[in-house]
Amino acid sequence: MTRGIVLLAHGSRDERWRQPIEAVAARVLADEPDARVACAYMELAEPDLPTAVATLVADGATAIRVVPLFLGMGKHAREDLPHQLDALRQRWPAIGFTLARIVGEEPELVDLLARIAVKS
Structure with a gap:
């Protein structure tokens, strides 16, 4: 099985908005050099999820995990x-195809955001 990972974000017309999403993709590849990773956007940016x-x-992926990079549901x-996945x-x-929970529901992210909020 060759797994692909799609990092799915909302999207924006501002090109700078893509930088943190692409940084996550680069980090995934740094940690897992054999990973197949793509960024996708729901609107206002390309590529979209089907693309x-x-x-x-x-590229040979036989299983794809979609990771929604949203803070809230x-x-x-x-x-x-869900309609797009169908x-x-x-x-x-x-x-x-598998769908991860939105990252905002992951306890690790909640903990990290809280630590960032209180750091001086």
């Missing part, structure tokens, strides 16, 4: 993303 998945599939994570599963039935 990022197509790139990973073309908004409409994109609650409604739009469409991806129909388009690529041989690919195993």
